[in-house]
Amino acid sequence: ETGVTQTPRHLVMGMTNKKSLKCEQHLGHNAMYWYKQSAKKPLELMFVYNFKEQTENNSVPSRFSPECPNSSHLFLHLHTLQPEDSALYLCASSQDGPGQGSYEQYFGPGTRLTVT
Amino acid sequence: GQNIDQPTEMTATEGAIVQINCTYQTSGFNGLFWYQQHAGEAPTFLSYNVLDGLEEKGRFSSFLSRSKGYSYLLLKELQMKDSASYLCAVRDSNYQLIWGAGTKLIIKP
Numbered sequence A: 001e002t003g004v005t006q007t008p009r010h011l012v013m014g015m016t017n018k019k020s021l022k023c024e025q026h027l028g029h030n031a032m033y034w035y036k037q038s039a040k041k042p043l044e045l046m047f048v049y050n051f052k053e054q055t056e057n058n059s060v061p062s063r064f065s066p067e068c069p070n071s072s073h074l075f076l077h078l079h080t081l082q083p084e085d086s087a088l089y090l091c092a093s094s095q096d097g098p099g100q101g102s103y104e105q106y107f108g109p110g111t112r113l114t115v116t
Numbered sequence B: 001g002q003n004i005d006q007p008t009e010m011t012a013t014e015g016a017i018v019q020i021n022c023t024y025q026t027s028g029f030n031g032l033f034w035y036q037q038h039a040g041e042a043p044t045f046l047s048y049n050v051l052d053g054l055e056e057k058g059r060f061s062s063f064l065s066r067s068k069g070y071s072y073l074l075l076k077e078l079q080m081k082d083s084a085s086y087l088c089a090v091r092d093s094n095y096q097l098i099w100g101a102g103t104k105l106i107i108k109p
Helices: none
Strands: A004-007 A010-013 A018-025 A031-037 A044-050 A053-057 A064-070 A073-079 A087-094 A111-115 B003-005 B009-013 B018-025 B032-037 B044-049 B053-057 B060-065 B070-075 B084-091 B097-099 B103-108
Touching: A004 A087, A010 A018, A018 A031, A018 A087, A031 A073, A044 A064, A044 A073, A053 A064, B003 B084, B003 B097, B009 B018, B018 B032, B018 B084, B018 B103, B032 B060, B032 B070, B044 B053, B044 B060, B044 B070, B070 B084
Parallel strands: A010 A111, B009 B103
Antiparallel strands: A004 A018, A018 A073, A031 A044, A031 A087, A044 A053, A064 A073, A087 A111, B003 B018, B018 B070, B032 B044, B032 B084, B053 B060, B060 B070, B084 B097, B084 B103
16 A cells, blocks of 8 residues: 555445544655545645644544544544535645645545435 | 635636636745645645745646735646646645635636
8 A cells, every 4th residue: 555545435424323534644754634625615624643642623523533543544533423524534644844845745535424 | 814715617728728826815824835636536746835936847837926925836738637626725834734725627628
């Protein structure tokens, strides 16, 4: 496997279900991100982990719970979601460091989530 | 608040040139990124500008004017495979990326 992988690619769940999204990066990066992408809206940053520590939580509802067991893996645990949570969930990673290097983010293919 | 503006949709002809503009108002500036996203796929990195001027990379070029809060992505010799959404993002003073909603580019034969 290369780059950033995400599973599952598609997920349909009811509002009372519990599910988890998985992300794995094979790039040796030290930062990982969860984004939500809704149609015609900017990417919304949900969570950031640097060296496995959460450094950003952009007022995300508690029904989304991230977990980062090591620098290569990131999970997003979902429970009692709402229909408006239906979106594409993207995972990304980057090699952060000092200075103004590009440190571009590499994205996984995303999980298309539908909440019924 | 922080804001990134780019056109929602543009149409161009195969073989032509198209310029996608991006204007931004952010809390600080630590670089501007352009990403390409094909439908149903992950965004992929295209270019990075942190100093004023033009960065050229093959058929794609990106320009930045920090004083005007303005950037553009220039695509030359358009090909059908260039049909995609183009996302502009600015890294703010906290080194977080602020994203535009993306410009959907439609290429016609």
